[in-house]
Amino acid sequence: MSADQFLQYLVSGVTQGSIYGLIGLGFTIIYAVTKIINFAQGEFVMLGGLLSFTLAHSAGLPLAPALIVAVIIASLIGAFMYLLAIRTAKSASVVSLIIITIGAAIFIRGIAGELWGVDAVRPPYFSGSTSLSFLGAYIHPQALWIIGTTVVVTIILHLFLTYTMVGKALKACAINPVASSMVGVNPKIMALIAFVMAAAIGGIGGVVMAPFTLTAYNVGVMLGLKGFVAAAIGGFKSPLAAVFGGLLLGIVESLAVAANWGPFTSAYKDAIALIVLMLILLVRSGKLAEEERTG
Amino acid sequence: MMSAGLKSKWAYLAVAALLAFLILVPFDWFLGRYTTLMIFIGIYAIVTVGLCLLMGYTGQVSLGQAAFFGIGAYMSAILSKTYGVNPWLAMFIAAVMTGAFAYIIGYPIFRLRGNYLAMATLGLGLIVWVLFRELSHFTGGPDGMAGIPYLSLGGFVFDSAFRRYFLVWFFCMAVLLISQNIVRSRTGRALRAIHGSEAASESIGINVAQFKVKILVLSAVYASIAGSLFVHHLRFVSPQPFDFLASVKLVVMAVIGGLASVWGAIFGAGATRILSDEILLRFGQWDIIIYGLILMLVMIFMPEGLFVKLKEVFNRLRLRYRQKGAES
């Protein structure tokens, strides 16, 4: 493998990884604040993409307003999902709430299939499709948008959680909901904010990746799956960890293709990536357990 | 949280009524047209019982149960079709191998705390599914394998839906009764203690990891048996019924039925299959929209699951009758 090729594998891996990380952010926020695994996270991404397609392509809105409106609509759907489905479930167990998110995901997917049909669509590129050369590797301009958006969103999220009141309240709720409710943090409001934020981030992810990855009513399943893995590697704890998890997944997948080792052709890339990541988890949790014992 | 349940006379009556109903179903003058549907309900109920136990006691979500279901299915299919092994022996071997596999991966998985279990089971499910798809020399690849033989006892071949129905439900009832026994036994009590507090259980000498692995192995064996019954009914196997979405559907079945009792498995499997295979057939593309909606509504209004809700309704009716009886 030449240096150029290796760099290309990395670039592709980082692009995919940014996609996964961005989706993983959404999972992490909702899980951290409510302990729910939101199976509808992938659908928010799908909605972002399809909405931006309709607004930018079919309705002919200029690009920036179309994207903003798409993200707003996705966020509203997230809010509705929380208010109508999750909050009305009152004191259901976490597992039951997870099933509600599964039902919501299926429902949203079905409605999308009715509204947008079954064919894949491509919203317009943000800045064209002429590939850019970078130290011997090529990168699509949309991929730069994806990576850039992931970086920006992660930084903003990190700053938000660390320095703003609402952000700190969210973190407090994540760490200890009982204690934080005693100091005046309303867990229900926090949960609503978490869902809206996750839907917004999902929508942002959707609008920025759809021109690159194409979008259709059923992309939410796989995207959600990869984002979940990214968040899981990050321990569902912090946005940085989720993005890191996503990047790791993307890069390992890419290198698995590069390796093409014996019978393990590119068909096995998903399996190989998961095995590698789970081994990492195992080693890390072993170290964590040791720290807990000795620390 | 699984409860041991009281041995009330109503419980016995309910089981008796259920058995009577089940025995009558496949007859043409009763509900014979639904025999195939009931076969699938029975098969999925077997997997769901194992999943109920696993999720009910470990308190975590398993997102890869379809892997065990698939391993049982493929092993039965490959052994009985390609290698001509007796299907019963194949089923036994498959169950043992699946259980062994669960045992080997169980310890490392349960070392992963908290939500890593969901991730690990997800990963397991995906990896196994990729293997089903790619080891095409053995599995037939994405097109699958046809021509799997029927099960037979001596000269009695299970070649009609009627016969297979009784076979499947025999296994299903056996699995339910065994599981109910476990729930009431020492193991069940230990498992409830673990669910209550792992730290406390450790302190009184319960080996938490060992119990969790045992439950995983048991759920894997159940799923494997169900998988074998599945391929000997369909006479075809492909990777599709064992993908990630299949694992999710199994979780839905378990929770809809209710994690509090193993009997919930029948209701969970039954309700979801009846919904998707009977009621929603004529809705075209709206079938998944309505399915999602019903799923949400059921979980919002019956978060403990159907079985618990049915018991609640039954108890309320009983109280009302008792009050009326007391007044008269």
Add this chain to the structure above:
Amino acid sequence: MRNYLKYAVVLTLLAALLALGGISCSGSEEGATPTPAATEKPAYKVGALFSITGANSNLGLPEKETVDMMVEKINAAGGVNGHPLELIFYDTETDPAKCATLATRLIEQDNVLAIIGPTGSPESLAIIETVTTAKIPLISCAANIGIVTPVSERYWVFKTPQADKEVAAEILRYMQAKGITKVAIITDTNAFGAGGRTVLKRDAVNYGITIVDDQTFASEDTSMQSQLTHIKGTDAQAVICWSTDKPAAIVAQDMKTLQMTIPLFCSHGIANAAFITNAGAAANGVIFPAGKLLVVNEVPATDPQKDVLTQYKADYETKYAGKKASTFGGHAYDSLSMVVIALGKIQEGLTTAATRQAVRDQVEKIQNFVGISGVFTMSATDHLGMQPGSLALIKIVDGKWTWLQQ
């Protein structure tokens, strides 16, 4: 007092169960349309199994739309020999197990005379046993040649889409003529792609072509750049992509991003407008074999398919405004047409079992049926029956399909 209550409840339960059974037994059959008045001839019921949800939905939906359109047209013209045509459709959700259950339902509860579809190969393979045991003809719309071979074991099964072997042959023949000797293949891991991969790996050598790289991807993957980077590192002179349109569009785009200049050939899986829309500029120069429907304007008037293709395209695009006719819908057109031809020739008033046998026999006797996918002549030894010349090698130029005349 309580004991009597208990027995009363038990008896009521049992009575209720029996009553339920009684009601369900005498209940009417579930059918798509109400039964016609006594003076009309009984409807001919045909079962249709397509995947309008799940992975194959973009193939299954045009298939369903096509048959709906055809049934309307046929019934408006008086049905088949005066019998209304009744289509009973179920969505298989791209699930072979569900498909098997639905097939049983069509056979035993809906009492259909023949089944058309399913959309996908695993689903079709899953029900071969079922239709053979039930003795009902099946005309599949799926790709795998294993559906109709070995024909001695496929007495009841027919299919209408081209065999992968013929599609691959078109590509490989063209490459051989152009002096290409080294290709890289990149295929979907699903049944469709795996089938193409098998055929390519087996047949390439017959055309003097070596496969220097064999890459795969999952249908829902969002980028194939890694696989293409690997291909770029080999001395491949062309790339063959075997998948449906969405991943193929991503392959085309990624090749452009990586500035790969070698030509891209695709399978008939990209034979719909969505590929061009989604691949954009990257679609230009792509060559693929497909039914002549896509280049119907270039089909000469002497071609027997010209009229049928033009009519189908016009009908479909009128009824489903905004959509473009695709070859997938064409497979369903061919399947249903053959069943209708068979129904038109059978004796009336036979039992269901005898009718199913008669329909099967008539389908097998079909000669020179001019369909959308090609011209069909079935026989006891060939249940695909597609005559040579049914495929057109198409090149995308300026966003349009053009026929690459050889």
